[in-house]
Each structure stands twice: as C-alpha cells, then as structure tokens.
Amino acid sequence: MRPEISEYNYQASPFFMDGDAKPMKKHGGVEHQMSGRIIADKTVKYILFISAILSIVIVLAIAFFIFQESLQAWAEIGLSDILFKAVWRPGQDQYGILAMIVGSVAVTFGAILLGVPLAIGSAIFLGEIAPKSVQSVLRPAVQLLAGIPSVVYGLFGMVVLVPLIRQVNVPGNSGYGLLAASIVLAVMILPTITSVAEDAIRAVPDGYRSGSLALGATKWQTITRVVLPAGKSGIMAAIILGVGRALGETMAMIMVIGNSVVFPKPLAANPLTFFFSQARTLTGNIAVEISYATGVHESALFATGVVLFALIIIVNASARWLINRQSSIQTTRQG
C-alpha cells in the first residue's frame, strides 16, 4: 500500500515536471533582461566546478610531492635495498625498511586477530539481535569510540596496558611492543569495522529474512545461512577498511610499540613471545624522524611514505571494489 501512496503524492505535486526545467528558454525578450542573473549563475557554476576539481589536484599533489621527495632515496640507495634490507641506521647511511614493514604488518595482523571477532560480533548484535533500547545505547557508544583521539588511546596503553604486560615474566619484555600495540589498535579499528559491517548487514533485504523464517529456520540459522552470506562482500570490505586504518595509525603506535628499529622476533623459545618484541611501524618511522632528517635520510623517510601510500591505496581499492560488488548484488532489494 505504501508505494501507491508515495507515487500518488509525487504525481499530484504541483511542481512535477519532466526532466530538468529550463523556464527561460522560450522567451527571448525576457532573457535579455535577465542576463545579469544568468551571468552570475554561470560564474558560480565555474567556481563550484573548480572546488570539485580540487580533490583531484590534492590527490595528485600528495602523490607527486611524496614521490618526488623520495626520488633521491630510490636513486642513491636503490629499490631493493630499501624494501628488503632490515637495517635502518641513518648515521651509517643504511636505510632498509623491511623491519618496519614487518612491524606494521605484524601489529595490523594482531589487531585484526583481536578486533575482528569482537567487531563482527558487535555488528551482528547491533544489526540483528539487540533490542531497540540496547541499540540506542551501543550505537552512539561505537560512534564515540571512533571519535576518541589516538593519543588518548596511546596514553591509556602506556599507563594501563604496558605495566600490565610487563608483569609477564619473559626476558627482555619491557611491556612496550607488539602485544600492547595490537590491543590498542584493535580497540581503534573496532568502531570502523563494526559500523561498516553493520551497514552491510542492514542492507540485506528483509525479504531474505522473512523468506528464511517462513521456512522454519531459527533466527540464528537465518543470520548465518542467509544474512551473512548475502552481506559478505560488505563485511569483508569492513575488515579491509579496518586493515587500512590499522596500517595508517601513527601516534598511538609510537606511544606503545617501543619504537626500536629491531626486526621483531620471539624473545624466548616460545614463539608466542614474538608479541612481546618491540618494533617500529612505517608510520612511526616517518613521524619520529622527519623533523630532524635531511638529505638522503629525509628522502628515505619519504620513500617509507611512498610504500605506506601504495599499501593503503591497494587495501582501500579492494575494499571499494567489494562494496561496489555488494551493492550490485543487492539490486533486487525488497521492502
């Protein structure tokens, strides 16, 4: 019944017309009188056009400047020495960022391991299970979690998590390291993943749910067998966006990961002690050293930026591809 009503209103509207209205066209004489207004109209259009194009300019400028500043490093140190050497000693002109790549990847992996189950669980809970009253508390809470500054998370990690982790008796465990960083990062990506995944779950047409329930499936069966498979591209995209956020996080990482340029490895025989190892991320490397670096050293930091930029572009592009796929799958959306 509802579509009929809205259709009716649409057609009954006194303003309804076909396509874009161009009321001035037919009255040549009037047009002359109006020219001032019309010139203003055109001018504004060009100004707006320039602002719209500015985004393109900024993206290109970012890519250009970071790449240009890194050229010296690629030329003098070489691509493979930068990417595949683990030693970063600016004093001795050694600029391998492999340890930082491993650090970024390891901490991101840890954050995904800890954060994704919680985030997807929360998204399912919010989208399918929670009563309205609980939703109205939890949803703003997730939003607030996203708004807390990263330095506050970093501080919380330093003051609460690091001393706690230091209690674990492993030689060389300072509390600072991959574990603390992974936990902090997991909390930081939680809201991103939760809200994007919840959107994906909500976008699944209700017809699928009622169809499944009407066949005698329980609500949980409906969620796992119909809703989640139908929303899986969007949920994957949520996770990948979380990866993007994790790779890009800077200040909180500097504060809890220890920052020493070591290749992260287990501190003892138990391979799990890997997570007590200190590390440095690509982002941390840039932020900590850029303010005093000069020459090749500075250029090598821009090269670190290029690697980070490339990683993020790949990650975000795949997330976008998945989201587009999701919306094209759901063209048969039902009320």
Added chain:
Amino acid sequence: MNATKLETNEYNLYYGNFHALRDISIYIPEKKVTALIGPSGCGKSTFLRTFNRMNDLIPGVRTTGLVNIDGIDLFKIDPVALRQNVGMVFQKPNPFPKSIFDNVAYGPRVTGLRDHKKLEEIVESSLRSAALWDEVKDNLGKSGLALSGGQQQRLCIARALAVQPSVILMDEPAASLDPIATLKIEDLIHDLSEDYTIVIVTHNMQQAGRVSDYTAFFYTDETRTGRLVEFDETKTIFTNPHDKRTEDYITGRFG
C-alpha cells in the same frame, strides 16, 4: 465440507493502539483453496500472517482470541515448528541469492537433513510439484535470482513445498507477475489443493473466482479496522452474496 484445518474465534489484532482486525471468526477447510479478498488496508494480509505467526516479528503487535490449527492452539506451538508446517509464499518473489538447488534444499537443511541423496530427491519432487522441474533440471546450480519473475515465484513455492507443510499461505503471489506467469501460478495452486490447504490473499476478483473453493470477504470503514463480512463457497459469494457490501465490492462499485 472438508474437516477444519484452521480456525479463528473472536480474533483481534492490534498494532500498538491501532485496532487492525476485529472479532474475526472463520473455519478454513482442509485441502481446499480459500481466498481472502477485500479492499486494500482491510487487514487480509495481516490476517494471513497470523497462521504462521509472522506477525510476531513486528514490534508492538498484540492479539486476543483463539486461533487453532488441527484443533491445537496455534499460539502454544513454537513458531519455528509451526512454520515448518505452515509454509508461505510472498507477494514479491524472494529467492535467496543461492543456487536453485540450495534454495529448495534450504528448508530441509535447516531442520538437519544432510544426506545428499535425500536432498536431491526432495529438490526434484518439490520442483516437479511446483511445475518448474522441466525448465531448470539442467541448471540446478544456477542462481535463483537469474530466473524470470514467474519462475522465481514457482521456485519460492517449491522451496516452501520442500519443507513438507500441510498449509501454504500465499500473499498475492501473482501481484508482480505478467498475465502468462500468473496463469501458470493459478494452475499450480489448483493442482496443489489436492494435497495442501491453501489460503491465498488476492486483489484480483477474477483470480479469486478462478482458483478458490471458498472466499472470505474482508472490509474496513473509516476506522481502518478490518472485519470479516462474509465467508462462503466462492460461487455463492460471487453469484449470491448475502451482504450488500460484498455485492458492491464484487461488482466493482468500490475498492
């Protein structure tokens, strides 16, 4: 008249404060097609959803009065178990974004059937009963969404049959289909009534006349509260209605 399959007595339904259905008492016979007709907003679809308790999913719905299936109080049955016995076909075809096979096998699988051989049997017999087998038997792996609208609706009927219900509820099953697909669905409804109790909501008078054995006429006034005006054999309703409002509606004077 056959044995009573579904019955309601003094049944009322409210959405919050809104009284949507008032004092509905009806006996729906077994293995017959019963059509629910009436102007839009008269609550016939809401009434249909009573029988598989899909209204339970809408927040703020309250009901009073009695609803029985096979003489048992329907509200004392677990809704999940009830829906295995009372299937439903929706107004808009809603196959899952899965293969044709997985669509039909969905119901048996959720109740725990794993045996692939048995599943194959059920899928085939359900698709045959829904008059879709010959069109899709070579393409069971194809997505259900790739079928035409009429085929999708027959797939949804097959999917409902696979659970082996005794009742099938149909909510304007041909509303979004073209005339030829509609005729196919109507033939199918006729065939299915040999084995199933079918309750169908329809907007289309001719369709009610063609497919149903019994017809219930629902009506509503300015209060928007739905009432059952008249229930009888279809031919009586169409040729010799007792109530003036039924006659007016049948002859197209309103609605």
Added chain:
Amino acid sequence: MISENLHTVQHNDPATLRNLKLRTTYQNVWFSIMWLAGVITLLVLLLVLGYVIIQGGKTLNWEFLTTPPRGGLSGEGGISTTLGTSLYLVSLTLLVATPLGVGAAIYLIEYAGEQSLTSPVLRALISIANFSVETLAGIPSIIYGLFGYALFVSTLQFGWSLLSASLAAACLVLPTIIRTTEEALLTVPDDYRRGSLALGATKWQTLYKVVLPASLPGIITGIILSVGRIISETAVFFVTLGGSHRLPSSIMDGGRTLALHLYYLAMDTNAFDKAMGTGAVLIILIVLINLVIDIISRKLTAKVRGG
C-alpha cells in the same frame, strides 16, 4: 507428488521437537556470545573513558585550564595556550576547508548530472573527482602530514606554522565535509528544486535560496565532525606545527594543540597526571561534539518524519 517415505514434518512430531530443541539451544548459545561481544564493546568504551576522566579529573581545575604550560621535564603549568592553539587551528582549517568542501559537494550533486550529459571530458573529470574524494578519505593522516611538510613547510617555506598545519588539515577534513554535504543535499526533495525553477529562478538562486537552507543542518553536522577530527588529530600537526608551547601570535608561528601537548607530556616528561588531565579535556570536548551532532541529527529525523 512428494513421496511418502520422506521425512514428514509435523509441529507435534517428537523428532521435530527434538530437532527444534537442539536448534533453539544452539541459537541461545550463539546469541549469548553476540550479547557478550556487544557488552565487551561497551565496556571497552567505559573503561577508556572512565579511566581517563577519573584519573585526569584529579588534575583538572580552573588553574590547569587557564595557566600556560611552562615546558621542562616535569611538565609544569597548565594547558591554556594549547587550548588557544587548537582553537586557532580549528578556525583557520575550517575557514579554508568549508567553502571548498561545500562548493565541491554542490557541484558534484547539483551540476554534475546535467554536465555529464553533454561532455565526455567533463563526465570523466567528475568521476575522477568522486574517486579522488574516496581516495582522500582513506589516506592516513601521517601522509597528509608528510605532504604538508614537503609542500607547505619546505617548498613554500611557510615553516612549522599555523598556516602549514591548517592547510594540511584542510586537505584532511575536505572529504568529510564533501561527503556529509553531499548526503545533506541528496535528502532535499527534487520538488523543491522544480518548484523554484518553475517560478523563474536561476539554478544558483534555487540552490542558494531553497536547497542550501534545507540542507543546512546536514552541512553543519559535517563541519562539527571536522572540528572533532581536527581536535583529535596529532600526526599531521606533529610534522607541520612545530611544538612550541607558546601561543602563536601570527599564522606564521608554530605551536602545539591539546592532543600534541598530551603526546609531548606522555613521551618527553614524567607528568602522566598532566597528560591524563589533558586527555580528560580532549574526551570531554569529543563527547560534547558527539552530543551536538546527535541533537542535530535527531532534529533532522524528526523534521523528515513530520512532513
């Protein structure tokens, strides 16, 4: 027809009931786990907020807010100048980003449709622009910092200054403003536009007098979101703003924002109590911003529902 030997399902059949009980138990277990996930998420928030506000609250008083930091290893003094710097930076950044972001959104929503019909070059440019906005939204802030450092601090020789920092931050918040404005414009019914055009108004008059006022709350939401983003941001300013704890006296002066101050206190001094106090101020600001956004969006939905 369906053969008789297949399992028959009846709602009172013992096998069905056993199966149902199993499925219901399974559902109950999993639903409990999902509830747990929701509760943990809420607890994490309460833990972080509660800890920082309670610990920071001990330091928080009028004097802390109104005295300037004096630097040094023990982190003497309060946070007054950093509050001032944050305020300057928010105003400068929005002064640059708002007109550009709103303008871009207006073009992309209101003009792009008609343009793309006529010129393939324009059509390509518009889709690249949309793609660029998406890309900008995904770029991490340290990259904006690096870009700001290369272009504004070094190449243009603005040095570590409010100007460099606010230009870099403007790039950072641009996609937020564009996206929220676009969403706001999309909620204005086409009838408004047609009605105004039919009365002989030009497109710009229609936008200025009808469409923009109607989408104003949405645009304001975008701006307030950006305020939150700038207050929280650290990485960009870490490499473009310098770190002086004095209040900048011109846009060519450097400084430190609240968040940056927190970082320096935590990393370079032993004054964790002062860092917590600063963190508490930050969190209170963010909570206030979220509240304001919530109120605006509540009013918006009420208006949409009302008619």
